[in-house]
Amino acid sequence: MGDPSGLEPDDPAARRMARRLWRLLEPYHAVTYFAPESRQAYAAAGLRGFWMGYFGGRAAPMGPVAPAVVTATFFNFAPAMVARSVPDAWAFAPPPAILEARLAAVDEALARLLGPAISEPAVREAAALAAAAVGEAETGGRALAAANAGLAVPEPAHLQLWWAATCLREHRGDGHIAALVQAGIDGCEAHVTLVSTGAVPREALQPYRGWTDDEWSAAAERLRSRGWLDGAGSLTAPGRRARARLEDETDRLAAAPWRRLGRPRAERLIELLEPLAAAIRAAGEIPVPNPMGLPAS
Numbered sequence: 053m054g055d056p057s058g059l060e061p062d063d064p065a066a067r068r069m070a071r072r073l074w075r076l077l078e079p080y081h082a083v084t085y086f087a088p089e090s091r092q093a094y095a096a097a098g099l100r101g102f103w104m105g106y107f108g109g110r111a112a113p114m115g116p117v118a119p120a121v122v123t124a125t126f127f128n129f130a131p132a133m134v135a136r137s138v139p140d141a142w143a144f145a146p147p148p149a150i151l152e153a154r155l156a157a158v159d160e161a162l163a164r165l166l167g168p169a170i171s172e173p174a175v176r177e178a179a180a181l182a183a184a185a186v187g188e189a190e191t192g193g194r195a196l197a198a199a200n201a202g203l204a205v206p207e208p209a210h211l212q213l214w215w216a217a218t219c220l221r222e223h224r225g226d227g228h229i230a231a232l233v234q235a236g237i238d239g240c241e242a243h244v245t246l247v248s249t250g251a252v253p254r255e256a257l258q259p260y261r262g263w264t265d266d267e268w269s270a271a272a273e274r275l276r277s278r279g280w281l282d283g284a285g286s287l288t289a290p291g292r293r294a295r296a297r298l299e300d301e302t303d304r305l306a307a308a309p310w311r312r313l314g315r316p317r318a319e320r321l322i323e324l325l326e327p328l329a330a331a332i333r334a335a336g337e338i339p340v341p342n343p344m345g346l347p348a349s
Contacts, residue, residue: 066311067303069318073310074224076325077182077217079332083161084109084154084218086338093157098144107134108141112150113199116142125195127229128239133262155206162210165332176209178324181317182216188312189219194226220309227305231298240271245280245295248287
């Protein structure tokens, strides 16, 4: 029997919709890290520097977890880089204080970035649709999605939309990690394959994920031994196919909430999100898509 939403479980259209919605929701979520209000709020809470704010702010929904848990759930950061921020972050600011600072900063940032549009009915409608998609998202095996979905839903509507955007992007990210693990690709290897596509230069990525030159070279050698990289460090045909399968599987794993929400409501959410995402992007503060993060400060 066909899905009443009009999107079958393995319908390529559902995967394309999942990717499009991710790209529209990501700017709204990413103020959490990159807006100056967020960086200032984390510093005021006691966190030291950009990366402690990043790790603390993103991991806080899970509680005061150990570095190994952050390394496992974030996946693509070098363990040594995580250990420079966690568990010290919890001593400077306990997770409840970080979550309070995070929400207050997002409130201020969105008010500035969206201006009067923040109070328009379109934001309330988008928040309701995105929250409904969160309700359709299964969180079994998805630690970051489950942790954020378990938080109290904030109000008003622009914060509810941010919460939903956060839950859905972590749901996608958890699925992406599952796809990487299934493919036998570790965190450093994932970055090497990304650089090898030509999408981002190595110097714009490696330092901001904490991998040393030796670790990077070892990852590249492992990929060469699988036949995925050539001698010049470019993806081979099998490597390109593997990377394409990974992206396709990530989209497939992210599609279920949108498929269950239904095509008409998902398309309406796209329509509502486009001007909001454009306004946030226009400020030039939020690097999305964001494969590289920001340097420590």
